[in-house]
Amino acid sequence: MDWMETLVVVVHVVIAVALVGLVLIQQGKGADAGAAFGGGASQTVFGSQGSGSFLTRVTTLLAIVFFVTSFSLAVFAKQRAEVAGEAGIPVVQESKQDPVDQAADKVDAAQTGEAESGKSDLPELE
Numbered sequence: 001m002d003w004m005e006t007l008v009v010v011v012h013v014v015i016a017v018a019l020v021g022l023v024l025i026q027q028g029k030g031a032d033a034g035a036a037f038g039g040g041a042s043q044t045v046f047g048s049q050g051s052g053s054f055l056t057r058v059t060t061l062l063a064i065v066f067f068v069t070s071f072s073l074a075v076f077a078k079q080r081a082e083v084a085g086e087a088g089i090p091v092v093q094e095s096k097q098d099p100v101d102q103a104a105d106k107v108d109a110a111q112t113g114e115a116e117s118g119k120s121d122l123p124e125l126e
Contacts, residue, residue: 012069015062022059096114 008072015066019062026055
């Protein structure tokens with residue numbers, strides 16, 4: 001399964017770089033106004049209509065692949081966390097009590113003498 005995850009990560013990174021490149025290559029919507037006044041659109045590589053529809057389709061396809069790889073990586077991470085939990089590796093769990101309430105409980109315990117005497121959660125200063 002590790003080789004599959006590695007493959008998805010590599011594809012994910014390549015797609016991300018390609019998406020950034022394609023977005024930077026594309027012209028904004030305001031750039032079409034210049035072509036109306038003789039911008040030379042017929043001399044482009046993609047023909048007289050320009051590159052808009054081709055690059056838009058490629059960008060859409062790459063975005064779909066990017067989302068699929070993102071979802072796949074999330075599934076891999078969830079499976080890895082479940083396996084780690086079953087193997088006895090400690091997994092971070094959320095506390096049901098608010099941290100402020102936890103601190104208040106420790107202060108209350110210290111004031112009433114319920115805390116262990118001589119021990120503190122704070123590091124000692126030298």
